[in-house]
Amino acid sequence: MRKNLAKVVVLALDDVVPFDLSIPSRVFHEALDEDGNRLYDVEICTLGGEPVATNAGFTVAAQRDERALAEADMVVVATQEPGAEMLRTGKLAPEIAEALTLIRPSARIVSLCTSAFVLAAAGLLDGLRATTHWALADDFARLFPGVDLDPDVLFVDNGRILTSAGAAAGIDLCLHIVRLDHGAAVANAAARRCVIAPWREGGQAQFIEQSVPRTGDSSTNRTRQWALTRLEQPLSLAELAGHANMSVRTFSRRFVAETGSSPNQWLIHRRVDRARDLLETSDLPVDRIAAAVGFGSAALLRKHLQTTLGVPPTAYRRTFRAF
Structure with missing residues (x-):
């Protein structure tokens, strides 16, 4: 620091x-x-x-x-x-x-x-x-x-x-x-x-003159919170939709309306967020972190971290462990 x-x-x-x-x-x-x-x-x-x-x-x-x-x-x-x-x-x-x-x-x-x-x-x-x-x-x-x-x-x-x-x-x-x-x-x-979110989902596009989705039984929020406790597990679109008691098509449409991203992209970003936290705060090997966040392999974690942040896991860890 x-x-x-x-x-x-x-x-x-x-x-x-x-x-x-x-x-x-x-x-x-x-x-x-x-x-x-x-x-x-x-x-x-x-x-x-x-x-x-x-x-x-x-x-x-x-x-x-x-x-x-x-x-x-x-x-x-x-x-x-x-x-x-x-x-x-x-x-x-x-x-x-x-x-x-x-x-x-x-x-x-x-x-x-x-x-x-x-x-x-x-x-x-x-x-x-x-x-x-x-x-x-x-x-x-x-x-x-x-x-x-x-x-x-x-x-x-x-x-x-x-x-x-x-x-x-x-x-x-x-x-x-x-x-x-x-x-x-x-x-x-x-x-x-x-009392604010450390990272918001989606981008500005989700706020451009569109109706605000209502929360409650028709919202995907409960399923998103459920998924956050199971990131290490494979979570298919059908499984997410089933948890929300919706068809895959309805779930996907409402998910995009509420978050600004698809369910798959949302999961990737949440897993990357969790991986970043573990890279910064733990000494776990990269393959263990990949498994802990649901990417399954170090190669997949490297791919998504490179795509999202522009750096591989080892470089990210070196940068932020300096703090």
């Missing part, structure tokens, strides 16, 4: 969204070391240190002005309503562009929701994959054709520059950053203190 607190500076611009503005402080302040000490120091800055108007009818006062950006290990641009001028021209106000030049080359840069427009207008996303709120994806693609926009995911990690989808997806991205920096145990504990 880092011995010193990582300096996080959140840039708030006019028409900032209060909920999104609070996300970095809430999540990063709950990332604690084993002695209960905070691992991140979070400050808010505005241009000129002036109060900024929110989109909720009140203003917020700043701790710092834009000079704080030069001190940051990580800069988070909080969500703000893209103005008519931005949506028409894709151009930044000169004072915002100038402020962004203060960010150190080594600093991580994070956009929440529609603040991806700010990073794109500054040229920071050129040639990179990125995401933003699905409702403004068409505008984004029109204004910034040089950015590889993926409107279906909750966040995109390009290494130094990371972007999140709408609203609560910023929580997913901040937890992802905590996990990268300090491992799964710290991130999971932060999520528990925030």
Whole structure:
């Protein structure tokens, strides 16, 4: 773990969204070391240190002005309503562009929701994959054709520059950053203190203008919880549907509507999650971990970990056991 607190500076611009503005402080302040000490120091800055108007009818006062950006290990641009001028021209106000030049080359840069427009207008996303709120994806693609926009995911990690989808997806991205920096145990504990899921299923696509499935007897939730206690066992689609008292076709349709992924993909991701936890927290051999999470063989675990995370099990373990 880092011995010193990582300096996080959140840039708030006019028409900032209060909920999104609070996300970095809430999540990063709950990332604690084993002695209960905070691992991140979070400050808010505005241009000129002036109060900024929110989109909720009140203003917020700043701790710092834009000079704080030069001190940051990580800069988070909080969500703000893209103005008519931005949506028409894709151009930044000169004072915002100038402020962004203060960010150190080594600093991580994070956009929440529609603040991806700010990073794109500054040229920071050129040639990179990125995401933003699905409702403004068409505008984004029109204004910034040089950015590889993926409107279906909750966040995109390009290494130094990371972007999140709408609203609560910023929580997913901040937890992802905590996990990268300090491992799964710290991130999971932060999520528990925030009373949020450490990892959400599916992507942004599941939230795009579709009816919200009702829970209860017609939901697949009970079967999903049941499956989580049996990941080491082979679980066929027919067996899952039978547990839910549904036909395979109905079960599959409702599963996708509720989670954003197919039952098979959901199982793979849950097994990968369980494997990651065991790789980080145990000394079990890879073949034992593969059996414990239901992949059956080390080769299959390697395949799915490589596909999902881009690294084999041994490399993943070396990275995260360092914490």
